[in-house]
Each structure stands twice: as C-alpha cells, then as structure tokens.
Amino acid sequence: MRLEAITWDRLVDLLAERLLDLKSADGSPWPRIAFDGAPAGRPGDLAERVSEALRIRGRPSLVVGTQGFLRPASLRLEYGHQDVEAYYSGWFDTSALWREVFEPLEPGGDGRVLPDLWDPATDRATRSSYVRLPPGGMLLLHGPLLLKHWFPFDLTVHVLLSPGALRRRTPEADHWTLPAFERYEDETDPARTADVLVRADDPRHPAWSG
Numbered sequence: 001m002r003l004e005a006i007t008w009d010r011l012v013d014l015l016a017e018r019l020l021d022l023k024s025a026d027g028s029p030w031p032r033i034a035f036d037g038a039p040a041g042r043p044g045d046l047a048e049r050v051s052e053a054l055r056i057r058g059r060p061s062l063v064v065g066t067q068g069f070l071r072p073a074s075l076r077l078e079y080g081h082q083d084v085e086a087y088y089s090g091w092f093d094t095s096a097l098w099r100e101v102f103e104p105l106e107p108g109g110d111g112r113v114l115p116d117l118w119d120p121a122t123d124r125a126t127r128s129s130y131v132r133l134p135p136g137g138m139l140l141l142h143g144p145l146l147l148k149h150w151f152p153f154d155l156t157v158h159v160l161l162s163p164g165a166l167r168r169r170t171p172e173a174d175h176w177t178l179p180a181f182e183r184y185e186d187e188t189d190p191a192r193t194a195d196v197l198v199r200a201d202d203p204r205h206p207a208w209s210g
Helices: 008-020 043-056 084-090 094-105 163-169 172-188
Strands: 032-036 061-065 138-143 155-160 196-199
Touching: 008 043, 008 155, 032 043, 043 061, 043 138, 043 155, 084 172, 094 138, 163 172
Parallel strands: 032 138, 032 155, 061 138, 155 196
Antiparallel strands: none
C-alpha cells in the first residue's frame, strides 16, 4: 500500500473533513469510527485530536477508550499477569461494549452511551454517568485489537507500527504483550483491512494511506 508523508495537524484536519460526510451503513444517526492500534501507537491521542477538530467544525463526538472496559482483575488475570492468550481474547469486556456503547447507537437507539465502566487502577466500577450523543454525533472508539470483534464501525483507522518500532516504544514491562500483536497482524491484517492506515514508526513524521 502506498503511503504519503503528512504532518499530524494536516492528518487530523483531513480525517475530520472526511468524517463530516460519513454516513452509517445501517442507517444509524450516529456514525461509529475505530481508532485501532497498540498502546505504543497512541491511537487515543489521535482520536482526541480528531474529536476537537470535529468540535471546531460544529460536529459533536464522543471519545471512548476500551481501557475503560477492562474486565475485573480476577477475570483478566485468572491465568497470570502475563498470559498472552488472555490479553488477546479476554482482557476487554466486549459484551459491555456492545451493550453500553454500540446498542444505544443502533437505528432506533436512544444515544445514551456509557463512556467507561471499569477503573483498572482501583479495580472497581467507575460509576460514570451516561452521555447522550445527539443525532449526527460520532462515536470515536480507540484501543488495541479492535478490528477482530466485528464491531459495526462505519470507518476504521489503524495506527501501524513496524515490529521494531512497536518493541522500542512499548515499555519493557509490557513486552510480554508483543506476541498478541503479532498474532493480530497474522489473523486480522489490520493494515489491509482498515479504511485508513497511519504509519507512526517515527512519531514526528507520520505517513498515511489517504
């Protein structure tokens, strides 16, 4: 795939402009966008910046991170703190994401989204209030391994890091997660399946697929 060098500011502006014309495939009044990538690629930062660019353009959006939908420690760490299979398949509460984030944004939904459910620091429910996303507002969901869950995204953005860059930019304490991302590349091939690819090996000089 051909990638073009771009600045982050320009990338954010072009993504925001593209989203302004985005329509939901299922007729929902709330387009749903994925910002997928390993934590080292900081897809959440990109989602936040695009949200701000949309706000300036008069379009509301809600940024939600899958980190707020981790399963309780007793479940995700059942097989140890560094179990790759558990990280790949069982750390994130996908049922809660469907129930609290996606179902309210289906056609006929009420638009009331729970922005987070679980605090990993305290290992307790966050007790956050629901947020009502007005019709035309956009969900910007960010996190790792998003494209393997069949979530009903209307546009997907994948922040790609080469294996070397991923290793360099991942804290050593989290290197045990790297095989999960290798498996994700093999099984899901997000670089080819995403609608927009952003390569961020050098965080100062991104490139994208346009």
